[in-house]
Amino acid sequence: MSLKYALLGLLSKEPSTGYHLTQRFRETLIHFWNAHHTQIYRELAKMEAEELVHSELVLQDDHPDKKVYTIEEKGLKALLYWLTEEPPDIPKMKDEMLLRVSLFNLIPPKRAIEMLEASKLHHGIVLSRMEEWVQFRYEGNSPDPSQIGEYLTSEYGMRYMKNWISWCDWAIELFQKMVQGEPNE
């Protein structure tokens, strides 16, 4: 249901094509929402039928023609209502790594350490990409009011990654003590 509001939110900042929205999703919302392009195209069509947005066809020579969606007043109103009045749904996540970690009693500590190291490395890479992105976006200045929302969530994303990494360190250390206790395991 809230894919609709995610799209209205992005369109409230700037008109976009379905393609561009898919990219913006990946860039700014990936850490707390995700959607495939197929779903986005379908949702946009529905939203146009509901008159929350409208589209204009833009003909292009060097690239395929595109359909640029713009938010309508009705869409902005619906967005603001949802934002301030609707009770928030509980967050839902599916994290296979944590599911695996919950079963680490089934594998040797050495293997567990390997998997944690790999995960730590991966999150480190994501973190540095995020830091670069933020650097590029704000250039060390404080964000202007129109950017405050995504500034807050990108800070959250980086803290999330740092938290993950320090938890990995803690868990790795715990397993290392176990391995030292029983060196033949």
Added chain:
Amino acid sequence: MSLKYALLGLLSKEPSTGYHLTQRFRETLIHFWNAHHTQIYRELAKMEAEELVHSELVLQDDHPDKKVYTIEEKGLKALLYWLTEEPPDIPKMKDEMLLRVSLFNLIPPKRAIEMLEASKLHHGIVLSRMEEWVQFRYEGNSPDPSQIGEYLTSEYGMRYMKNWISWCDWAIELFQKMVQGEPNE
């Protein structure tokens, strides 16, 4: 697809009914997975058809009869294969609060602060429930090897909450500075 492995994981620790699995889901996996009882019953039936688990009917007088599921060798093998060999799927989350936060440029700072305070409070309550649960579970002792998996994930859960809360504090402070700058907003 991995609801299957989540259930096999729980059953690898202890045979359970669908009802009990729903509860154990809420207790131990809620922070990185979630499932309704309806989905769990359906998945268990499928898994029995695949011979990964088997069920026994237990007749009861004071309560309704129940169907206790036990993991099969084939199920344990499938679980271990998934755990160590399958490439992990990227985590997926849907967090409406963060989606709203990303749009905080659309609302007055005062309203943003209210929403952040409410979220902070809520996460604080969840955190203290988790701390109680961990206290009850391990009583200050280090976990025995069979519990190591869920010990790690419950520690992760608490760190997640603490991280959320300290991010809220940071964001609230940022908005408070904004309000002080423009006292008539």
Added chain:
DNA sequence: AGGGCCATGTAAGTCGTTACATGATTGT
């Protein structure tokens, strides 16, 4: 020559949610 970007979608299938259905026991 091959891959990535631009750009849009349909169709089929799986996964997840909500509503419905039943009914005894235990605690407030």
Added chain:
DNA sequence: ACAATCATGTAACGACTTACATGGCCCT
């Protein structure tokens, strides 16, 4: 009296994923 716990499921619907389909431009 009313709500919660125990216990299992079906049916309908909505959300999400994967496979398929097309095709030119640009860079290496």
